[in-house]
Amino acid sequence: MIVELNVNGQKRAVDVESRMSLLDCLREKLLLTGAHAGCEHGVCGACTVLIDGAAVRSCLMFAVQADGHAITTIEGLTPGPGELSPLQDAFCETHGMQCGYCTPAMILAAHALLAKNASPTREEIVDAISANICRCTGYAQIVEAIALAAERMRGQNLPAGTP
Amino acid sequence: MKPAPFEYSRPKSLDEACALLRREEGARLIAGGQTLVPFMAMRLARPTRLVDIARIPGLAYIRDLGESIEIGATTRQCIAESDALIRAKLPLLAKALPYVGHGATRARGTIGGSLANADPAAEIALVAVTLGAALIWRDADKTQQTAAGDFFLGPMLTAMPTTGCLTAARFPVWPEQRVGVGFHEINARQSDFAFVSAAAQIAVGPDGAIVRAAFGLGAVAAMPLRLASVEQALIGAKQPEVREALRRALAGIEPMSDLHASADYRRRVAVTLGLRAIADAYRAAAGRA
Numbered sequence: 362m363i364v365e366l367n368v369n370g371q372k373r374a375v376d377v378e379s380r381m382s383l384l385d386c387l388r389e390k391l392l393l394t395g396a397h398a399g400c401e402h403g404v405c406g407a408c409t410v411l412i413d414g415a416a417v418r419s420c421l422m423f424a425v426q427a428d429g430h431a432i433t434t435i436e437g438l439t440p441g442p443g444e445l446s447p448l449q450d451a452f453c454e455t456h457g458m459q460c461g462y463c464t465p466a467m468i469l470a471a472h473a474l475l476a477k478n479a480s481p482t483r484e485e486i487v488d489a490i491s492a493n494i495c496r497c498t499g500y501a502q503i504v505e506a507i508a509l510a511a512e513r514m515r516g517q518n519l520p521a522g523t524p
Numbered sequence: 525m526k527p528a529p530f531e532y533s534r535p536k537s538l539d540e541a542c543a544l545l546r547r548e549e550g551a552r553l554i555a556g557g558q559t560l561v562p563f564m565a566m567r568l569a570r571p572t573r574l575v576d577i578a579r580i581p582g583l584a585y586i587r588d589l590g591e592s593i594e595i596g597a598t599t600r601q602c603i604a605e606s607d608a609l610i611r612a613k614l615p616l617l618a619k620a621l622p623y624v625g626h627g628a629t630r631a632r633g634t635i636g637g638s639l640a641n642a643d644p645a646a647e648i649a650l651v652a653v654t655l656g657a658a659l660i661w662r663d664a665d666k667t668q669q670t671a672a673g674d675f676f677l678g679p680m681l682t683a684m685p686t687t688g689c690l691t692a693a694r695f696p697v698w699p700e701q702r703v704g705v706g707f708h709e710i711n712a713r714q715s716d717f718a719f720v721s722a723a724a725q726i727a728v729g730p731d732g733a734i735v736r737a738a739f740g741l742g743a744v745a746a747m748p749l750r751l752a753s754v755e756q757a758l759i760g761a762k763q764p765e766v767r768e769a770l771r772r773a774l775a776g777i778e779p780m781s782d783l784h785a786s787a788d789y790r791r792r793v794a795v796t797l798g799l800r801a802i803a804d805a806y807r808a809a810a811g812r813a
Contacts, residue, residue, distance in 0.1 A: 362532070378525065379529075379530060380529055380564075382565075401526060401565055402561075402562035402566060403558065403629065406628065415602065415628075415631040416627065416631065418558075418628050418632075421558055421562065422557065425532050426554075470628070488714075491714050491715055492625075492628050492715050
């Protein structure tokens with residue numbers, strides 16, 4: 362069946378079997394391989410995407426359920442080709458990744474958090490990524506990265522030289 | 525693709541959804557799908573048709589009926605979690621919702637979906653049983669109502685026929701001035717299934733004595749349990765001391781036992797968490813003048 366998905370601001374019509382998960386559809390039909398397949402039953406969080414701004418498991422949703430929603434993948438987060446979002450930058454700077462498998466999902470989960478809470482506490486950051494597993498266990502730098510990005514994004518609209 | 529093949533329908537109305545369920549024995553409802561989809565991925569569930577009710581108009585709402593709050597079945601858990609009315613009038617549900625799965629599943633999972641799924645460890649089902657909610661469901665063209673205490677029959681088993689569609693849950697609102705709640709659960713990892721969960725709601729009178737109490741345990745038995753004997757032991761008390769009553773109530777229950785938590789462990793932890801939930805509820809009620 363044909364579904365029309367709104368992915369990263371673009372309308373894409375795809376022909377899918379009803380049993381195809383949104384994750385498989387993104388990876389195999391739209392070649393957006395930033396959403397990773399981990400456990401494929403909702404535990405590991407590697408497949409996280411944003412649906413209408415909220416972090417959601419793309420393996421726990423069939424593509425046929427997703428039409429009409431705004432879907433954002435890690436590919437849609439960069440401001441332009443070759444550029445990084447403040448969160449992506451912060452992950453590089455604090456080395457908030459090791460093997461990188463969980464990273465797109467961690468960044469999207471953090472993105473959803475910072476969109477509704479500009480000054481999260483450490484507890485809130487930990488809670489926001491608590492459903493995302495990093496098997497390298499590099500959580501300390503991931504938390505650091507999100508806190509750094511939050512700090513920078515809060516300062517973005519201040520005039521230069523503001524303490 | 526891990527699930528077995530199935531047909532997908534998105535009916536425009538409840539009538540149409542109920543008709544689809546009656547027409548095909550293997551048809552099942554999906555709304556948020558946060559339990560059903562992994563079950564399908566593991567082929568523990570193999571519906572021949574999914575009937576998607578998530579977009580049927582008029583099934584997602586939170587309505588103040590005065591003596592109760594009615595929550596439409598397809599109301600997403602994240603919406604209920606941040607709802608001011610629920611926070612003010614159904615503090616026990618508000619307290620329990622953050623324990624339901626995790627943020628990413630609450631963003632899609634629905635209140636009705638969790639109730640209809642009837643997992644013994646489900647927090648929403650525990651709150652419904654503890655508060656004595658009424659569950660409203662539709663089968664063909666008949667609308668019926670079942671008390672939450674009679675709705676859950678066992679793990680993933682309810683009094684509602686497979687052709688039924690849960691449409692709403694009506695949670696009673698306590699009119700007492702001083703009401704407090706407590707909720708505790710234990711699991712292997714944050715956001716994982718509870719081994720034991722305990723919910724308490726207590727109202728105290730002007731003299732600080734307990735005038736009304738509701739207490740329930742989840743994940744201990746095959747369905748959420750409301751322990752009336754513990755509630756009775758609380759009435760009139762100024763210092764809730766119900767360890768013995770709780771022990772006696774649990775002696776009459778055969779708890780579930782699995783790889784992660786034995787029956788003995790569940791019984792022991794149920795006493796500890798139950799006392800904590802009651803202590804929290806009492807403190808909150810007595811402290812709020």
